[in-house]
Amino acid sequence: MTVNNPKTILITGANGEVGHGLIEKLGKLRTKEIKKIIALDLNDLDPILNDKVDVFVKGNVTDRDLLSDVFSKYNIDTVYHLAAVLSTTGEKNPELAHEVNVGGTFNLLSIANQVASKENRVIKFIFPSTIAVYGIPSLKLKAQNPKVKENEFLNPITMYGVNKLYCENLGRYFSSYYQSLNTDHRPLLLDFRCVRFPGLISAETIPTGGTSDYAPEMLHAAAKGKKFECFVRPDSKIHFMAMPDAIDALIQLTKIPENKLSGRVYNIAGFSVSAKEIEKMVKKHFPKSDISYKVNPERQKIIDSWSEDVDDCLAVKDWAWKAEYDFKKAFEKYLIPAIKNKYK
Ligand SMILES: NC(=O)c1ccc[n+]([C@@H]2O[C@H](COP(=O)([O-])OP(=O)(O)OC[C@H]3O[C@@H](n4cnc5c(N)ncnc54)[C@H](O)[C@@H]3O)[C@@H](O)[C@H]2O)c1
Numbered sequence: 001m002t003v004n005n006p007k008t009i010l011i012t013g014a015n016g017e018v019g020h021g022l023i024e025k026l027g028k029l030r031t032k033e034i035k036k037i038i039a040l041d042l043n044d045l046d047p048i049l050n051d052k053v054d055v056f057v058k059g060n061v062t063d064r065d066l067l068s069d070v071f072s073k074y075n076i077d078t079v080y081h082l083a084a085v086l087s088t089t090g091e092k093n094p095e096l097a098h099e100v101n102v103g104g105t106f107n108l109l110s111i112a113n114q115v116a117s118k119e120n121r122v123i124k125f126i127f128p129s130t131i132a133v134y135g136i137p138s139l140k141l142k143a144q145n146p147k148v149k150e151n152e153f154l155n156p157i158t159m160y161g162v163n164k165l166y167c168e169n170l171g172r173y174f175s176s177y178y179q180s181l182n183t184d185h186r187p188l189l190l191d192f193r194c195v196r197f198p199g200l201i202s203a204e205t206i207p208t209g210g211t212s213d214y215a216p217e218m219l220h221a222a223a224k225g226k227k228f229e230c231f232v233r234p235d236s237k238i239h240f241m242a243m244p245d246a247i248d249a250l251i252q253l254t255k256i257p258e259n260k261l262s263g264r265v266y267n268i269a270g271f272s273v274s275a276k277e278i279e280k281m282v283k284k285h286f287p288k289s290d291i292s293y294k295v296n297p298e299r300q301k302i303i304d305s306w307s308e309d310v311d312d313c314l315a316v317k318d319w320a321w322k323a324e325y326d327f328k329k330a331f332e333k334y335l336i337p338a339i340k341n342k343y344k
Pocket of ligand 1: 013014016017041042043059061076080100105128129130131175196199207208209210324
């Protein structure tokens, strides 16, 4: 088996929020650990990322020929498959969500699996899933089950959640069970690993299309001196994570030896807060902010179905996962200083 070191990395959805954070961070690991970064996105790459990637491919993850071409041109050994249609956009266009989230992920998994098998080398496939895979049926049950385990309440109510849950299983399938009935089946060399992100909050980018977006939108609006109408009730509670922790989780999960992993899908906890608590924190730092509430019943229903928090003891045990930022530290040490600087 050939081992590639340093790595050639493919990042799909490279122009998104996580893509920005990941490319910045991987840029710092250049030469030592990373040889080449291939970025792929449907949209043009933000010019600030241009000199941090080696190759940019403008294209669609549903285009199987294009993906095969990328794999045959570059000796890719790690894939960060970030491209997706997120929860709110997905509810507006469920067919598109399915096509991109399931079709695109299937394309990448099966091509990566074929290449790994043909070239007899391991390809790591890192996949960000989401707390949208949970579907807690009532607020009462949500309050009674504040920390949900990986295998609980897996009844998502959005197309996005349904898609991501299926793709987690597809990844496990390609890594562990693919063609197991074929007598001549080869060892499986696709190494699929997945974290379920909570809502992410970045100081650098503003989200579009997600349902946890009220938190980052509230903060960025306050920093820009704009009014903000929050689309969920003040008591709505889910968990969030500062973007640097989300990026660290992806990189830590990539580096851990496979024999230390007892599963392929991991919860990771950040901090669990209500919309009101976020409002208070935002007002502490931007006292003039004008925040009101106008509930969107459909988006509220989605937030109510997501867990308040998760039990991440598997990630803690297997790879010593610990978020660096709690609620206070995320705002005081990361978000507020960076956002004040951004909009000054
Ligand atoms: N941001 C969050 O709060 C959050 C939470 C949980 C999970 N995630 C997951 O993390 C990943 C990245 O999320 P993000 O916040 O960066 O999202 P984003 O919407 O900011 O970025 C997604 C990127 O994918 C690209 N894209 C969409 N469809 C594509 C297609 N068909 N082909 C190629 N590119 C396409 C978009 O142009 C965009 O640049 C996603 O898989 C998402 O499900 C994000």
